Amino acid sequence: MSPEPGSRTARLEARGLCAGYGRTQALRGLDAEVRAGEIVAILGENGSGKSTLLKVVARILPASAGQVWLDGLPLGSLPRRQTARRIAYLPQSVDLVFPIRALDLVLQGRAPHARGFSADTPEDLARALAAMRACDVEGLAERDASALSGGETRRVFLARALAQEAEIWLLDEPTAGLDPRHRLEFLDVLRRTHRDRRGTVLLVTHEIELAAELADRVLLLRAGRTIAAGPPGEALTRDNLRRAFDVEFKIQDSRFQIEGPSESASLES
Amino acid sequence: MRAGRHGGRLRHPWAAAIVLLAVFALAGLLVGGVRLSLGDLWSGKGPGGEAARLIASLRAPRVALAALVGAALALSGAAMQALLKNPLADPFLLGTSGGAAAGAALAALAGISPLLSPGAAFLGAVASSLGVAALARRGGRLDLQRLLLSGLIANAFFSAILLGVFSVASAGAARTMLFWMMGSLADASFGRVAALSPYAAAGAAVLAFHASRLNLLAVGEENAAALGVDTERAKRIVFLAASMLTGAAVAFAGIIGFVGLLVPHAARAAAGNDQRRLLPLSAVSGAALLVAADALSRAAFAPAELPIGAVTAAVGAPLFAWMLLREP
Numbered sequence: 001m002s003p004e005p006g007s008r009t010a011r012l013e014a015r016g017l018c019a020g021y022g023r024t025q026a027l028r029g030l031d032a033e034v035r036a037g038e039i040v041a042i043l044g045e046n047g048s049g050k051s052t053l054l055k056v057v058a059r060i061l062p063a064s065a066g067q068v069w070l071d072g073l074p075l076g077s078l079p080r081r082q083t084a085r086r087i088a089y090l091p092q093s094v095d096l097v098f099p100i101r102a103l104d105l106v107l108q109g110r111a112p113h114a115r116g117f118s119a120d121t122p123e124d125l126a127r128a129l130a131a132m133r134a135c136d137v138e139g140l141a142e143r144d145a146s147a148l149s150g151g152e153t154r155r156v157f158l159a160r161a162l163a164q165e166a167e168i169w170l171l172d173e174p175t176a177g178l179d180p181r182h183r184l185e186f187l188d189v190l191r192r193t194h195r196d197r198r199g200t201v202l203l204v205t206h207e208i209e210l211a212a213e214l215a216d217r218v219l220l221l222r223a224g225r226t227i228a229a230g231p232p233g234e235a236l237t238r239d240n241l242r243r244a245f246d247v248e249f250k251i252q253d254s255r256f257q258i259e260g261p262s263e264s265a266s267l268e269s
Numbered sequence: 270m271r272a273g274r275h276g277g278r279l280r281h282p283w284a285a286a287i288v289l290l291a292v293f294a295l296a297g298l299l300v301g302g303v304r305l306s307l308g309d310l311w312s313g314k315g316p317g318g319e320a321a322r323l324i325a326s327l328r329a330p331r332v333a334l335a336a337l338v339g340a341a342l343a344l345s346g347a348a349m350q351a352l353l354k355n356p357l358a359d360p361f362l363l364g365t366s367g368g369a370a371a372g373a374a375l376a377a378l379a380g381i382s383p384l385l386s387p388g389a390a391f392l393g394a395v396a397s398s399l400g401v402a403a404l405a406r407r408g409g410r411l412d413l414q415r416l417l418l419s420g421l422i423a424n425a426f427f428s429a430i431l432l433g434v435f436s437v438a439s440a441g442a443a444r445t446m447l448f449w450m451m452g453s454l455a456d457a458s459f460g461r462v463a464a465l466s467p468y469a470a471a472g473a474a475v476l477a478f479h480a481s482r483l484n485l486l487a488v489g490e491e492n493a494a495a496l497g498v499d500t501e502r503a504k505r506i507v508f509l510a511a512s513m514l515t516g517a518a519v520a521f522a523g524i525i526g527f528v529g530l531l532v533p534h535a536a537r538a539a540a541g542n543d544q545r546r547l548l549p550l551s552a553v554s555g556a557a558l559l560v561a562a563d564a565l566s567r568a569a570f571a572p573a574e575l576p577i578g579a580v581t582a583a584v585g586a587p588l589f590a591w592m593l594l595r596e597p
Contacts, residue, residue: 022407022408058491058494059494060491060494079497080494080498081497082497083497084495084496085497088495089491091491091492094488094492096488097354098356098537099537099541100487100488100542101541104543108485108488108492108496111481111484111485111497111498112496114481164496
């Protein structure tokens with residue numbers, strides 16, 4: 001479908017991407033592209049490869065075949081620190097064994113910018129605090145990060161992405177497990193910072209309505225491949241959703257109501 | 270902004286560690302079979318007019334070796350804890366000490382000169398570490414869970430070898446081995462200090478260079494990778510540097526437990542988990558602890574000496590329990 005990879009205006013582009021864990025392949029020839037400044041939501045059932053896609057883009061997992069292109073350059077050929085200055089990864093949660101201040105967690109975002117083995121510079125500190133202010137977590141700076149709530153942790157990681165000065169943010173289910181108020185707060189901060197920093201956002205979610213409302217485009221994944229991509233209005237059709245989830249949806253005024261399991265057998269596997 | 274934060278943290282952990290090291294080192298020069306006073310130390314004469322010789326030939330090298338070994342073990346422990354993301358990790362967890370013990374025991378059995386036994390122990394440690402690292406590889410990755418399991422397997426295997434050697438060794442050789450395994454600084458000399466120094470310095474330099482990466486790894490491997498760390502490379506380098514520090518320390522002083530577990534733990538409680546401060550603070554504190562333990566081992570039942578490994582465990586276990594109880 002697309003002739004020359006890495007030749008156009010896409011900020012991120014994946015062609016024939018394969019990756020997995022041990023013998024389990026999670027991505028099986030995935031194609032996708034993300035343009036600068038967009039919010040792209042990734043939807044798909046559990047195990048469809050959503051998080052794996054983020055991890056390959058974040059260079060946490062290597063691609064076993066295919067390639068990701070960052071502004072036309074193959075991601076795997078760029079120095080890791082260089083891509084870490086441009087791409088921030090926001091995990092769903094972290095398992096913190098050692099005590100660490102929220103501020104120090106945000107300061108870790110400065111690591112890709114650090115020279116040699118110097119300590120954090122005043123500039124690093126200023127950027128980290130400014131980022132925490134932008135995400136309404138400045139008051140948590142001295143708190144132990146492992147004692148923060150889910151919503152606070154997500155905002156601290158968002159602050160870290162800002163401190164990292166990354167232009168691409170990868171968010172893995174940022175609203176999962178948040179109560180309504182914390183969910184709203186997080187999305188407010190996300191919208192605001194995205195507007196201010198003009199970041200490119202790649203966001204994995206199970207909330208179809210959130211994707212429809214927030215995203216410029218959505219990617220629907222199934223079994224490690226993209227089965228539909230486009231603006232929410234075009235991609236989130238009954239048909240596509242059935243193919244992605246094996247579930248019948250009733251769609252009305254951007255509301256997605258589950259009617260029941262799909263009658264037809266799965267089309268892809 | 271950075272110092273004196275979080276309740277319970279010391280304001281000047283550095284000053285405390287350095288003062289303790291100095292005080293214990295001084296004590297280490299004075300106590301032992303022949304007790305010296307500060308005046309003896311100053312005049313160099315003392316009982317029998319031999320203070321200067323006693324200090325120069327026996328006690329000073331012993332204090333220096335204790336400091337170096339303590340620093341190496343504590344550094345290695347701190348690095349292992351961050352690498353494995355486990356505050357209970359210690360330098361002996363990953364098979365290094367087992368390999369060293371087996372190396373030294375086999376050398377003793379083969380009748381190789383005791384002068385060469387540090388070399389044999391070090392070779393055993395290196396071989397064991399490389400074997401453990403190889404066993405922990407999976408799909409080109411160093412799997413940290415497997416690293417732990419491989420270390421356990423290696424230690425079990427080497428203890429079988431040790432038991433075998435013990436069963437065939439002469440009573441004298443078995444006793445020598447036993448004392449080596451309880452840790453001993455009795456053979457300290459400036460030659461040994463000089464031999465250990467380059468390994469300790471190299472290991473410390475490598476770990477210092479990796480302190481920032483260790484900070485990122487201590488939060489998680491994915492965390493480090495996403496922030497631009499070549500995690501496979503970093504894990505391998507840190508593991509080998511920490512193993513080398515342990516191997517070198519064990520080769521010259523036998524197996525001295527608790528220093529590598531306790532010191533990083535205490536240093537973390539005092540100064541936080543930032544490896545850029547934790548590693549140097551652990552090194553100085555480890556040196557102070559082992560110098561103190563050595564002085565105690567010589568002073569407690571002078572002129573008899575307690576095995577230093579028994580002293581660190583006897584002091585370390587209650588201290589560790591106390592720290593555990595104090596933790597919020």
